[in-house]
Amino acid sequence: MLARPLPDYLVRRYHGWKATSYAENRSWYRRLAEEGQRPRAMVISCCDSRVHVTSIFGADQGEFFIHRNIANLVPPYEPDGNQHGTSAAVEYAVTTLRVAHLIIMGHSACGGVRGCYDMCEGNAPALEDKTSFVGRWMDLLRPGYADLPEGDEATRVAALEKAAVMTSLGNLMTFPFVKSAVEAEELTLHGCWNDISTGGLEVLDAETGVFHPV
Amino acid sequence: MLARPLPDYLVRRYHGWKATSYAENRSWYRRLAEEGQRPRAMVISCCDSRVHVTSIFGADQGEFFIHRNIANLVPPYEPDGNQHGTSAAVEYAVTTLRVAHLIIMGHSACGGVRGCYDMCEGNAPALEDKTSFVGRWMDLLRPGYADLPEGDEATRVAALEKAAVMTSLGNLMTFPFVKSAVEAEELTLHGCWNDISTGGLEVLDAETGVFHPV
Amino acid sequence: MLARPLPDYLVRRYHGWKATSYAENRSWYRRLAEEGQRPRAMVISCCDSRVHVTSIFGADQGEFFIHRNIANLVPPYEPDGNQHGTSAAVEYAVTTLRVAHLIIMGHSACGGVRGCYDMCEGNAPALEDKTSFVGRWMDLLRPGYADLPEGDEATRVAALEKAAVMTSLGNLMTFPFVKSAVEAEELTLHGCWNDISTGGLEVLDAETGVFHPV
Amino acid sequence: MLARPLPDYLVRRYHGWKATSYAENRSWYRRLAEEGQRPRAMVISCCDSRVHVTSIFGADQGEFFIHRNIANLVPPYEPDGNQHGTSAAVEYAVTTLRVAHLIIMGHSACGGVRGCYDMCEGNAPALEDKTSFVGRWMDLLRPGYADLPEGDEATRVAALEKAAVMTSLGNLMTFPFVKSAVEAEELTLHGCWNDISTGGLEVLDAETGVFHPV
Known part of the structure; x- marks a missing residue:
């Protein structure tokens, strides 16, 4: 060591x-x-050094239970006895801490999402390698690529960043303890996307699947 | 969704x-x-709402690439094609962002470490269940339990919190790209432990295996 | 200092x-x-951190003159030359600001009311102590205990929370300046009770002594 | 009723x-x-409709235990068995809720402070009357009048508003449970003054007795 x-x-x-x-x-x-802590919300955001949810939301010590991973992704429920760090964090927040809100915070210029986009376009062979941890992690977002709108690259990449938020929200509902907490109205889910350059914040309207600036 | x-x-x-x-x-x-971002350091800390490394280190947007998971654990290198969120974050920080420092930040009163301690003492059957994500995640720290010093429970739990930091540092060196970056003196590893109550910060002296207050 | x-x-x-x-x-x-301010209403509510009448009623700066004390109690008129903070607030609102409405806002899960209930049941000796400010303050509500309906504890405690609102309304009419303003139709009194959990709001019907959801 | x-x-x-x-x-x-609630801070502010500490400090339900009275005054410790609403609120916050911060928030254009000033200048005979609740309440601030600086009336009245904050802080320390919590570093006291017109916020530096804009 x-x-x-x-x-x-x-x-x-x-x-x-x-x-x-x-x-x-x-x-x-x-x-x-x-x-002990009694945070009101869990936030899942990206490791990216440019995204600080505590700054954006004026939060102090004790307010948010925060998990940060590449591209703010939640994998589907898979209780196979292996290590699932994100699932462990979600389980702890929902079942032990009983947070009232779970916020997925996406962001612009996300390197992980960009890597997924490049893989799907066939332009990132290194990420396709079985030994690439980033590549395999970003496989979680591949289904989102299929639904991207036509348009220029910047538009499509931003759409994939938002698809990452929606993918995570969808996967969250595959966890029995999340589903039951949501249905019991003990937990609400929220999806956001932060534009680093402009400081903008958009929130997902789940009925339409559109992100609107707050 | x-x-x-x-x-x-x-x-x-x-x-x-x-x-x-x-x-x-x-x-x-x-x-x-x-x-794009160009962070100087990666920090791996706990999701715990009471630990804010950006506050403690006066860091602003762009400085730290931060991964947060339960108990600030890094698993061993295991390129099996499955999803490894922590390994993906480390890979991205070291090989793409080429951070100069990688800091593991442990802390007092860690719920995940406490759960591992209780499992090892035979007092947490629910965490032993195959479907417990927290339990399986904390299995990573089980080897640390064997080396705990004699003493009262508070002493032993705090020692296990520090063992979590050392376990992560040890596991980091099993990643070929971490090992080579460290050996090329392009990356340095650091281990810390934050006492939430007193605001204390202790740093690991790897030669002795002891954490010293800064 | x-x-x-x-x-x-x-x-x-x-x-x-x-x-x-x-x-x-x-x-x-x-x-x-x-x-200067020209508030339309005075609200007397509890100090409880979960009760924000400005949120509930969409009020902005300048609308409500707000006194908050333990259990939203108004003591009887007692012009003895001693300090009476609640009476001073009522006097200022009614005689100087000439508010048109005076609203007493009770709420569920009130710690002060609970303390009074426990005292009356003989279960809170510490609150009985002469030096307990909370205990002596809650003495104001003791007469309400005598009229509680039979039933389980939750029912009786909620009834005592509503009795606190009625006690305050009754005591308000012992203030000559309140009585004359009410009789001159320059002031109306209102009693409410907010259920924190459900967000419910009930309003007192003085004719029947019953609180009805709005 | x-x-x-x-x-x-x-x-x-x-x-x-x-x-x-x-x-x-x-x-x-x-x-x-x-x-139950677990507020981090108690705030004592004026009933004035123009002062909303939850707005100013971006606080939501559950964050602040709030007592509001005329001129944000705390009387001295006086455990005489009579009703002391402010003392009851302080006792509940400090001994039951164990808040970490106690903030006294004064403000400009305070009608209660103005009344005290006028009394001390001999210009408010009605407030001198034994039956005036506002007058007797504002007697708490009379000692602050003696120390006012020379200057025009506006300067002196603003100084008296800040003296109200300092009087309350001084009186708080006469409560044994406040004193012991402060000495045990379980509670910190803070003094502020809000300028309604400019939206300014000044914080007391206790060493110098001067309020500085934040």
């Missing part, structure tokens, strides 16, 4: 945080530690 | 963010969108 | 509000500041 | 809220009702 000391610039910033944000909220952090 | 409008309070806060943080940083966000 | 800086997350959200809601309503806020 | 049906315009707005905000948050409201 290899590990190195933390870079200085991060240590310095940490000390700054400790002396300011932490100090102003010490009592809240203590209580969160003692009584 | 089910989806509901976003709760009002999040929409209001979003508009507030758009008019302030976004507006002040529009040119940077545009450039991030046009030129 | 001790005071600490405001937590960051509230400062950020405030800046968001300033740049959006405030900015869109600047002229109205200026006028409210220059000409 | 007198009570009238709710005005139509409020009933209509309520139905609108029920069909929108409530519907989007039903699962959260249910959970709040079942598990």
Whole structure:
């Protein structure tokens, strides 16, 4: 096992945080530690460094249970005894924490979605390789490619980003504990898409399948 | 597919963010969108709502590529053609984004680690079930239980939280592309543990296997 | 005197509000500041974090003069020269602001009412202590306990929550300035009860003493 | 007991809220009702219709335990067995709910503070009357008048509004349970002042006794 000391610039910033944000909220952090978290919502967003849902939604420590993976994808329910990190996160949020909202947050310029698009267009042989973890992960989105509208590439890629959100929402309902929580009105699902460049936020209207700016 | 409008309070806060943080940083966000992200580090942390590495490290949009899963675990390299979300995130960060640092951030009061501890103690039959995603995910940490020091439960659980960080670091080195990047000195690995209550941050000294406060 | 800086997350959200809601309503806020408030109604509701009459009634800045205390109670008229915060608020609303409506808003799952119920059942010795501010405050509701219907505990506690609304309305009429404003038809009184779980709203029919859903 | 049906315009707005905000948050409201509230902060603000701390701070149901009285005043600790509504609210927030923050929010153009100023200047004989609830309530702020700076009336009145915040903070520390929670770092106190006209927010720096814009 290899590990190195933390870079200085991060240590310095940490000390700054400790002396300011932490100090102003010490009592809240203590209580969160003692009584446990009780987040109102789970958010599944991309690992992308440009997407910070806590900033966008003004959330602080304790508010959101956040899972981040490539392209904010949820796989279908598959209780085969293997490791499913995303499914574990969803299970914990819904059955243990009993979050009231589950928000899938897609975004523009998503590298994972772009990779899926390129695979489907036949332009990404490396991603097709069985050993490509990104390729196999993005296979989850392949069905979304079939339904893309005609149009220029930018339009089709943005549509595939939104299809990723819809795919995740669809797959979520294959989990028995999600389905039953939704049907019992203990959980609501939400789909969003963030335009990094313009700061725009669009929300899915499930009746029409269209994302509308808020 | 089910989806509901976003709760009002999040929409209001979003508009507030758009008019302030976004507006002040529009040119940077545009450039991030046009030129793509170039994060300096990848961070793997827990989904827990009480852990915000961007706060702790004063990071802004574009700095950290962040994967969050239950208990900040990285599984071993297993290129079997199945979906491995964590491995996909690591692959993308190391081979495509070529991050310079990969930080595993553990934390106190981790529900996933606690579940693993209870399983190993024989006190969590529900987690042992084949269909428990959390249980199967936490199997990754079972080997860490064998090495726990004697002591009271709180000590042993905290030790298991740190073992989760070390397990992830160990597993990372089983990925050929991680190993070669580390050996080429293009990537450094780091292990940390955050005490939610005290705001403390401890960093792993790999030589001794001990976590020291920064 | 001790005071600490405001937590960051509230400062950020405030800046968001300033740049959006405030900015869109600047002229109205200026006028409210220059000409003074002229609220149409006073609302007396509980401090409970789950009860927001401005949300429920779509009210904006300037509409409601709002007093919030434990269990939305109004004490009887007692001009003894001591401090009576609730009576002061009622006096200001009725004699200076001359509001047209005075609404008492009760709610389900009220911790204060629950405390009173437990005292009356002999199960809350700590609240009986002379130094318990909550206990002494809830003494105001003790007479309501005598009239509770037979039934299970949930039914009786909900009945006591509604008795709190009726007690307040009864006590309001002991204030000479309230009585004369009501008799002059310059003021009307209203009693409501909000079910937090279902979002229900019931309004008191004074003729029958029954609360009906609107 | 007198009570009238709710005005139509409020009933209509309520139905609108029920069909929108409530519907989007039903699962959260249910959970709040079942598990109880766990607000992070208590806010004490004025009844004034122009001050909405939930708007200013982007807070939603469940976040703030809110007491509102004339001029956001907290009286000194006085466990004499009489009714003290403000003290009851503070006691419940600190000892039962164990809030992490207690925020006193003052504001400009405060009618209660103005009344106190006029009394102290000898210009408000009606408020001096023993039977004036507003007058007796505002007696709590009389000591603040002695320390006002020289200057024009507007300056002095604004200073008295800020003195109300400081008086409340000082009085809070006379409550044994507040003092011990602050000393145990389980509670932090904060003082603010909101300028209604400009939407400004100033926060008290307790070291200097000066309010600074955030």
